[in-house]
Amino acid sequence: MNKNKIILFLISLFAFTACSSIDEYLPNFLTESSTPTAIQEAVASRINPEKEIYALASAQISKSGSIIAQSRANKQASETLKKEIRKEVEALYRGNFDKMDAFSKSVMTPVLPDLVTYSTDLAMKKVTQKGAWEDSEKVYSLLAVDRNEVITITDKVFRNFVDNASKNLGNSTK
DSSP: OHHHHHHHHHHHHHHHHHHSOGGGTSOHHHHOOOOOHHHHHHHHHHOOTTTEEEEEEEEEOOTTOHHHHHHHHHHHHHHHHHHHHHHHHHHHHHHHHHTSOHHHHHHHGGGHHHHHHHHHHHHHTTOEEEEEEEOSSEEEEEEEEEHHHHHHHHHHHHHHHHHHHHHHHHHHTO
């Protein structure tokens, strides 16, 4: 019985790998080797980590070609950058929360995830592609957003929410 399961698993694995490129389905940390030095230098020349949040991603050039690989690299870079922006936005909101009294924190805490998501989505609209490269095996995509843009957007969303909440509370007591 156990032997049959192992054989079935091996046949399934063989069929899966024969029908598709398994590299496309494995996480990057399992398939990516280090980024070539030339790409690292190009990234370093185009990005200022103190002023920008960025993400570099790559995708294997498969039988479908470099255009599809570029699309995959762009998508991966966008997803990675969105996570990095979200971390930055959360840190900014936590900084605002540190300045609040206990009551204000209790009012703001339930809406924090929505504010973070909204601010992150707005910041993603400011993302630009800073570079795209191709070698014999992979396509690379570099996306970035100005850190000040993220701060400005987050601050604006926070202030608008507080202003609107204050107005609504003032209107409800009349």
